[in-house]
Structures are given as C-alpha cells and as structure tokens.
Amino acid sequence: MLSYVLNRFKSAIVVLFVVSIITFFVLMIIPGNPAELILGTDATPEMIEDLHVAMGLDRPLYQQYLSWLLDLFKLNMGKSYVYGESVKTLIARSLPVTISISVFAMAIAVFIAFFFGMISAIKKNSIIDYFSRSIMQLGAAIPSFWIGMVFIVYFGVKLKLFPVSGFVPINQNFIKFINSIFLPSVVLAIGEVGTLLRIIRSSMLDSLKQDYMDMAKVKGLGAGKIYIKYALRGALTAPLTIIGMQFAKLAGGTVVVETIFALPGLGRLVLTAVEHRDIVLLQGLVMFITSTVIIITLIVDILVMFLNPRIKSFHQGE
Amino acid sequence: MKNLKKIIVMLLVVLLISACTNQDKPDATDVKTDLTMGYTTEPEGLDPHRTAAASTFSVTNNIYDTLVGVTPQWTTEPRLAKDWVISDDGMEITFALRDDVYFHNGRQMTAKDVEYSFNRLKDAESPRARDYENIVKIEVLDDYNIKFTTASLDVELLKSFVYPWAAIVPEEEAANLKTKPVGTGAFTLKEWVPQQHLILQRNDNYYGSEVKLQTVKLVLIPDATSMMAGFQVGDLDIIPLTGDQVTMVEGNENYRIISEPMNAVQIMSLNTKNEFLSNEKVRQAMAMAINKDEVIEASVFGYGAKIGSHLPPTSPDYYDANNIIEYNPEKAKELLKEAGYENGFSINMSLPKNYQLHVDAGQVIADQLGKIGINVNIQLIEWGTWLSEVYGAKNFDSTVVGHTGRLDSYAFLSRYKSDSNDYISLTTGEVDELLENALKELDENKRKEIYKEIQVILANKLPAIYLQTPHTMLALQKNVEGMKIFPIDFYDFKDVYFTE
Numbered sequence: 070m071l072s073y074v075l076n077r078f079k080s081a082i083v084v085l086f087v088v089s090i091i092t093f094f095v096l097m098i099i100p101g102n103p104a105e106l107i108l109g110t111d112a113t114p115e116m117i118e119d120l121h122v123a124m125g126l127d128r129p130l131y132q133q134y135l136s137w138l139l140d141l142f143k144l145n146m147g148k149s150y151v152y153g154e155s156v157k158t159l160i161a162r163s164l165p166v167t168i169s170i171s172v173f174a175m176a177i178a179v180f181i182a183f184f185f186g187m188i189s190a191i192k193k194n195s196i197i198d199y200f201s202r203s204i205m206q207l208g209a210a211i212p213s214f215w216i217g218m219v220f221i222v223y224f225g226v227k228l229k230l231f232p233v234s235g236f237v238p239i240n241q242n243f244i245k246f247i248n249s250i251f252l253p254s255v256v257l258a259i260g261e262v263g264t265l266l267r268i269i270r271s272s273m274l275d276s277l278k279q280d281y282m283d284m285a286k287v288k289g290l291g292a293g294k295i296y297i298k299y300a301l302r303g304a305l306t307a308p309l310t311i312i313g314m315q316f317a318k319l320a321g322g323t324v325v326v327e328t329i330f331a332l333p334g335l336g337r338l339v340l341t342a343v344e345h346r347d348i349v350l351l352q353g354l355v356m357f358i359t360s361t362v363i364i365i366t367l368i369v370d371i372l373v374m375f376l377n378p379r380i381k382s383f384h385q386g387e
Numbered sequence: 388m389k390n391l392k393k394i395i396v397m398l399l400v401v402l403l404i405s406a407c408t409n410q411d412k413p414d415a416t417d418v419k420t421d422l423t424m425g426y427t428t429e430p431e432g433l434d435p436h437r438t439a440a441a442s443t444f445s446v447t448n449n450i451y452d453t454l455v456g457v458t459p460q461w462t463t464e465p466r467l468a469k470d471w472v473i474s475d476d477g478m479e480i481t482f483a484l485r486d487d488v489y490f491h492n493g494r495q496m497t498a499k500d501v502e503y504s505f506n507r508l509k510d511a512e513s514p515r516a517r518d519y520e521n522i523v524k525i526e527v528l529d530d531y532n533i534k535f536t537t538a539s540l541d542v543e544l545l546k547s548f549v550y551p552w553a554a555i556v557p558e559e560e561a562a563n564l565k566t567k568p569v570g571t572g573a574f575t576l577k578e579w580v581p582q583q584h585l586i587l588q589r590n591d592n593y594y595g596s597e598v599k600l601q602t603v604k605l606v607l608i609p610d611a612t613s614m615m616a617g618f619q620v621g622d623l624d625i626i627p628l629t630g631d632q633v634t635m636v637e638g639n640e641n642y643r644i645i646s647e648p649m650n651a652v653q654i655m656s657l658n659t660k661n662e663f664l665s666n667e668k669v670r671q672a673m674a675m676a677i678n679k680d681e682v683i684e685a686s687v688f689g690y691g692a693k694i695g696s697h698l699p700p701t702s703p704d705y706y707d708a709n710n711i712i713e714y715n716p717e718k719a720k721e722l723l724k725e726a727g728y729e730n731g732f733s734i735n736m737s738l739p740k741n742y743q744l745h746v747d748a749g750q751v752i753a754d755q756l757g758k759i760g761i762n763v764n765i766q767l768i769e770w771g772t773w774l775s776e777v778y779g780a781k782n783f784d785s786t787v788v789g790h791t792g793r794l795d796s797y798a799f800l801s802r803y804k805s806d807s808n809d810y811i812s813l814t815t816g817e818v819d820e821l822l823e824n825a826l827k828e829l830d831e832n833k834r835k836e837i838y839k840e841i842q843v844i845l846a847n848k849l850p851a852i853y854l855q856t857p858h859t860m861l862a863l864q865k866n867v868e869g870m871k872i873f874p875i876d877f878y879d880f881k882d883v884y885f886t887e
Contacts, residue, residue, distance in 0.1 A: 102771070102774070102775055105771070105774040105775055105778075105779065106770070106771055106774060107431070107438065107439055107440070107514060108439050108514055109439060109774070110774075110788065110789075110790055110791070111439065111791075112778075113517065113808070114779070114808065115517060116514065116516075116517050117779075119511065119516065119517070120514055122511075123511050150431065150432070151429055151430075151431045151432060152429075152432065152566070152581045153432045153433075153434070153565030153566045154566060154581065159581060162580075162581065162582075163582065218612050218613075221612065221613055221616045222612075222616060225616050225620065226616045226619050226620055229620060232622070233613060233616040233617045233620055233622065234608055234610075234613045234616070234617055235583070235606070236583065328609045328610050329612070329613055330613065331606070331607065331608040331609060331610065331613055333580070333581070333582030333583045333607075334582075337582050337609070338581075338582060340609075341429050341582065344428075344741075345429070345431060345440075346771060
C-alpha cells in the first residue's frame with residue numbers, strides 16, 4: 070500500500086516537472102511579445118526593442134527557463150508586472166476566495182446530487198426520477214454566465230437580497246461573507262450538479278443489483294440501513310472520483326463566475342495575467358493550479374483506495 | 388435521515404439570516420464625501436514612468452501632478468508650474484514652479500525633483516523614453532526655476548509636459564512607486580487590494596483649491612452587466628457606460644449621462660502593398676461603399692461621430708473632411724470598373740477579437756463591401772498576434788482598429804511619414820514636408836492650415852478609411868457633480884462633489 074502511494078507520488082513529481090517545461094515554453098512562444106503589448110499602438114520598433122531588453126526577454130530561452138526553475142525550487146515565483154507584488158502573495162490572497170466558493174458550491178452540488186440521485190435510483194421511473202433527470206439536463210445546458218446574470222438582476226437588483234458583486238472575507242463579517250459567495254456558489258453548483266447526479270444514480274442502480282443487497286433484504290434490515298450502509302457505500306467510488314475532479318476544476322479558478330460576480334479569485338487573476346501578458350504571473354499561476362490539480366487527484370486516488378477494498382488488496386498483493 | 392433534516396433546516400436558517408441582513412444603509416444626513424466608481428481594467432502598477440497603460444494613468448493622475456495641466460477644452464493651464472517662458476527660437480522652455488508644493492511624505496518639491504523625474508522618464512526602463520529624446524538638456528536654475536532645452540524645434544513641446552506619464556516623483560520613494568505611489572497630487576493612495584479595489588484619500592496638504600471628497604473608492608468590476616447592476620442598486624456613484632446600456636440609464640431622473648467624443652479614431656487600415664489596395668481608385672471606391680452611419684450604429688449603438696480623416700472632431704486642428712468622399716455605392720461600382728476590377732476581388736481582413744467594437748465594425752464593412760463585389764474574408768486574431776503580425780510585421784490586407792490620440796496633432800499624424808516604418812505610412816511621401824513644416828511653424832493659424840492640408844490629403848489618398856470617433860460615456864448618480872471627461876484618458880476627482 071505504501072509502495073502504491075509512493076509510486077503515485079513519484080509520478081506526480083515527474084508530471085510537475087514536465088508541466089513546468091511546457092508552461093514555460095508555451096507561454097514564451099505564444100504570439101504577442103510582452104513588450105509589444107505593453108507599448109500598444111504607439112510603439113516604434115526601437116521602443117519595443119528597448120523594453121524587450123529592459124525586461125530581460127532577450128536572453129536565450131533555456132537561460133530564462135533555468136533561472137525561473139531555480140527560483141521555483143526556492144518557492145520564489147517572481148514579481149507580477151501588473152501589480153508589482155510577488156506572485157506568491159497574489160495567489161495567497163486569491164486562493165481563499167476560489168476555495169470558499171468551490172467548497173460551498175461542491176457542498177450544495179453534492180447534497181442535491183446525492184439526495185435526488187439516490188431517490189431516483191431507488192424509485193426508478195418515478196416522478197422524482199423524471200424530475201432529477203430534468204435537473205441533470207438543465208444543469209448541463211444552462212450556461213453559467215447567463216444564469217449568473219439572471220441571478221444578479223433578480224436577486225441583487227430587483228429583490229435586493231444579495232449584493233450584486235464583490236467579496237467579503239470570512240474574518241471580516243461571517244454573514245456578509247456567506248452573502249457574497251452564495252449566488253456565485255449556487256451558479257457553480259448548477260453547472261456541476263448534473264454530472265454528479267447522473268453518476269450517483271447509475272452507480273446506485275448498479276449497486277442495488279448486487280447480490281449483497283438481496284442478502285441485506287433477506288436479513289430483514291431497515292430500508293435506511295440497506296440503502297445508506299450497503300448500497301451507498303458500494304456506490305461511492307465513482308462519485309468520489311468525479312467530486313475530486315470537479316473540485317480540482319473549480320479550485321483551478323472559475324473564470325466566468327468570478328468575472329460576473331467581480332470576485333477576486335484565482336480565475337480572475339489568470340484572466341488579468343493573460344489580458345496584460347503578465348508572463349511571470351501567468352507562469353506562476355499555471356504551475357500552482359496544475360500542482361493543485363495533481364495533489365487533489367493524488368488525495369482522491371488514495372481515498373478511493375481506502376474505500377474500495379479491491380484496489381487495496383490488489384496493491385497489497387504487489 | 389434525522390441528520391439530513393437538521394442540515395436542511397440549518398441551510399434554510401443561514402439563507403434566511405443572510406437574506407435579512409443586507410439592508411444596513413447608513414443614514415444620509417450630511418452630504419456624502421465618499422465616492423465609489425466602477426472600473427474594468429486593473430492598472431499596471433502605479434508608477435507613471437514604468438508603464439504605458441491607460442488604466443494606470445486614470446488613477447495616477449490623481450496621485451501625481453504634472454508641470455502643466457489640461458482642461459476638458461484641450462487648453463493648457465498651470466499645475467505644478469505657475470508660469471513658463473518659451474525662448475524666441477522655440478528651443479528652450481523655462482518653468483517657474485510653485486513654492487508651496489509638498490510630496491505626500493512631507494518633503495517640499497523643488498526643481499531638483501523635476502530634473503530627477505524627467506531623467507527617470509528618459510531612462511532605459513521607461514517605455515516613453517523615446518518620446519522625450521528631443522529634450523537634451525535639463526538645467527536647474529534655482530529651487531523654483533528649471534530650463535529644458537531641445538535638440539530640434541518642436542512647437543508642441545509644451546504639451547509633452549501635460550501627459551500623466553510626465554509626473555513629478557520624489558527620488559527617495561522611487562523604488563516602490565509601483566505599489567506605494569508618492570506624489571504631490573490631491574489624493575494619496577490609501578490601499579490597493581489587487582482584483583478588488585483601490586482607495587484614494589484626500590491629501591490635506593494639497594496646494595490647490597479645496598478638495599471636497601474625503602475618499603474615492605475604485606471598485607474593479609470586469610463585467611458590464613454586473614457594473615450596471617451595482618450602479619442601479621446604488622453601490623456605485625459613477626460607472627463607465629457602453630452604448631448598449633444607454634437605454635437603461637437614459638430617461639431615469641435618478642441618473643445622468645456625460646458623454647464626449649474620445650480623443651481617438653477608429654479606422655480601417657489598408658495595406659497599400661496589396662495588389663488591389665495599392666490602386667488609389669480601389670481605395671476610394673471602398674470608402675464610397677462603406678456606410679459609416681451603419682458602422683457606428685453596429686459598433687457603438689450610434690454613440691460615435693463620423694470622421695473623414697485621421698483627427699477626432701474634438702481636436703483644435705480638426706478639419707471636417709467628411710464631404711471629400713461620400714457614401715455612394717453606385718459611384719463606387721463605377722470607380723472599381725475604371726480601375727479594372729469590374730468583377731471584384733478578394734481581400735483578407737484581420738480583426739483583433741479582444742475588441743468587440745472593431746470586430747462589429749469590421750463585420751458590417753465586410754458586408755457593405757460585398758455589395759460592390761469585394762469579397763472580404765474576416766480573420767479573428769488575438770491582440771498579441773495583431774500587434775506582432777499586423778502592426779509589427781505589416782503582414783495584412785486590411786484591419787479595423789483604434790488609434791488613441793495625444794494632445795498635439797503631430798504625434799497623431801507622424802505615422803504617415805513615408806520613412807516612419809509604420810503599418811499605414813503614406814509611402815508616396817505627400818505629407819512628409821507638411822509634417823516637417825507643422826513641427827516648425829510657430830504661428831498657430833498657419834499650423835492649423837498645414838494640418839488641414841494633411842487631413843485633406845489623407846482623406847483623398849486613403850491609406851486607411853476613416854470611420855468614426857467613439858464617445859466616452861459615464862453614468863452618474865444624480866447627486867454627483869463636477870466629473871469631467873478629458874482629451875487624455877484619465878479621471879480627475881479633485882473637483883468632484885456630492886450635492887446631497
């Protein structure tokens with residue numbers, strides 16, 4: 070088991086290294102010289118050349134990469150051109166925002182998906198089943214920028230129930246914090262709930278067909294115990310993997326929702342970096358986000374291993 | 388299952404609480420002194436000598452001062468300099484500085500700071516350095532007098548001292564100006580929280596007339612709909628307005644719109660090296676086939692002014708060249724026939740997809756040109772690609788883009804010099820001499836005549852088809868007064884106040 074964890078760890082590090090190479094070189098060769106972008110349509114070729122040299126962009130690429138990688142090892146991701154602050158500080162400031170809405174959104178999505186997913190699996194083809202299947206369709210079909218705007222106009226402007234945009238940190242005012250992340254989280258949850266619901270429903274259906282379910286019924290256990298303890302546990306592996314992936318996706322930045330609700334999260338930071346061709350910031354962000362995704366996947370894999378005895382025994386046999 | 392019920396109840400309670408607590412508005416007994424304005428683009432740091440971004444200058448203009456100021460009517464006025472003298476040959480300018488100006492750190496500003504600031508503006512790390520190459524000597528005469536000498540005559544020299552990048556900064560703070568700006572302006576920076584807001588606070592030692600606002604909070608809201616929502620619920624006192632949103636504000640007695648033509652032109656640039664576009668008649672035919680009113684309607688919902696040459700209507704040197712080539716698709720077809728392209732031809736149009744305004748205009752133009760047999764293939768490209776491929780490498784047939792202006796027409800028009808190496812330079816050289824003369828002509832009226840001549844030549848030769856000057860629009864809550872729109876892209880909050 071330990072060897073499995075270790076192996077996964079090793080491969081994660083290799084992936085990170087490859088990602089660092091790709092991140093650096095792709096961002097370097099994409100069209101759009103940072104000096105040109107900074108100077109815009111007033112620039113003369115001489116001005117661009119001057120700034121290019123001043124920004125250190127005239128050094129050979131491998132030299133730039135090596136010095137960047139070396140700094141990265143020292144956890145120094147450089148200074149953002151736009152903000153003049155260290156990339157680390159900027160990420161540390163944006164991360165709580167993205168994590169807050171991601172966690173809250175996933176909590177909502179998981180709650181709804183499990184509730185309706187289980188019921189519709191147990192009462193297949195009932196009204197609730199049809200209803201939850203429509204939720205699946207809707208969730209997948211409605212674009213988040215549209216539902217976000219509808220929410221802002223209806224709940225923010227018309228009913229004045231929630232602030233129309235902005236973010237209040239949790240340590241400043243808890244209720245205002247919940248207020249500020251509620252709508253964006255719901256919008257995100259709507260986008261994620263469909264996939265999750267579908268997986269839960271089908272795993273649950275699958276698990277209900279298993280022999281041990283008949284055993285449980287024969288033993289005369291109560292419905293609650295049958296469904297939650299036996300059926301659900303057996304049906305948990307697939308949804309857990311999906312939840313992990315969804316969470317990793319959200320934690321990597323939720324550009325659309327953060328833009329609409331003017332939330333200062335990671336997604337907005339990525340967008341600002343792209344808009345201003347803030348290469349240093351962008352490189353730092355891509356590295357950070359990919360590392361996060363890799364780490365979350367690693368954690369989920371280990372969790373799944375604990376939940377699923379088959380994987381555990383398989384690796385123990387190795 | 389019991390737990391489930393508890394969770395549901397808890398969630399409902401949280402919802403209810405959050406729904407009830409959002410109505411804590413303070414009582415407005417006194418006149419408000421805290422202004423909140425929405426903005427869409429993050430400044431690129433707050434050091435005026437280290438960026439060329441308009442988003443930076445919008446803010447820094449309130450923190451730093453320049454020697455000379457500008458009015459909304461494009462005239463210059465004293466700012467840090469109370470007076471100036473230009474030598475008879477026009478090569479030297481001497482400024483008399485105010486003696487009551489203090490930096491935000493408490494130190495008095497003197498001519499030495501002016502010298503330092505201009506040297507910093509001219510150094511290698513400054514993106515604007517080459518604009519100030521012509522200034523070859525800076526002499527501090529005494530604490531409050533300073534003289535600038537140029538290498539060659541530039542009659543518009545004074546205007547170089549107006550731009551927000553020509554700001555005066557204290558040497559001892561220079562290293563950290565990007566995040567901790569220190570100037571002499573009417574406001575100091577209280578805090579800048581990246582991606583959220585930027586708060587300016589009144590500078591109580593300001594040398595100018597009394598500033599009424601206590602604080603100005605600039606809130607970053609990237610999305611236009613959210614911006615409008617924030618304005619409608621009253622969170623924001625001022626927002627930038629786009630043409631499609633005007634109907635939401637217009638006619639409502641709680642709001643006010645201020646609008647001025649931008650100091651910018653939207654043009655369809657043509658590559659005169661292209662087989663078809665090198666033919667002057669073809670270019671004229673294209674200009675006749677384009678209905679600019681439709682372009683303005685489609686790209687800025689009608690909030691733009693038609694132009695016929697490369698200066699905006701607000702410029703003091705503007706000449707109305709709209710009548711030189713008028714919309715006439717029938718005559719356009721005849722001209723094409725004369726040029727030998729009766730059956731039309733195909734060209735590419737590279738549009739910068741980050742600018743919806745130009746993409747919309749380009750699509751309408753493609754459609755209009757199609758009607759006279761010119762087939763336009765639209766290619767949407769990234770702004771970065773546009774800058775390197777179209778602007779830099781001149782690898783294009785046609786494009787639609789905006790050129791923002793300076794205060795002096797020379798800076799606006801110098802790209803047309805045959806040796807400017809610009810993507811739309813007029814290679815045949817008709818304007819070269821005129822531009823040289825304009826730069827040396829000391830008589831303002833004669834200069835205007837020269838600029839008029841240049842505008843007429845451009846309107847006929849058409850290295851680009853001149854489309855429009857879009858409007859800058861701001862929506863204000865009705866109790867906000869004193870906000871103005873300037874010919875340079877910046878905001879000025881020192882004269883803004885609330886009436887209730």
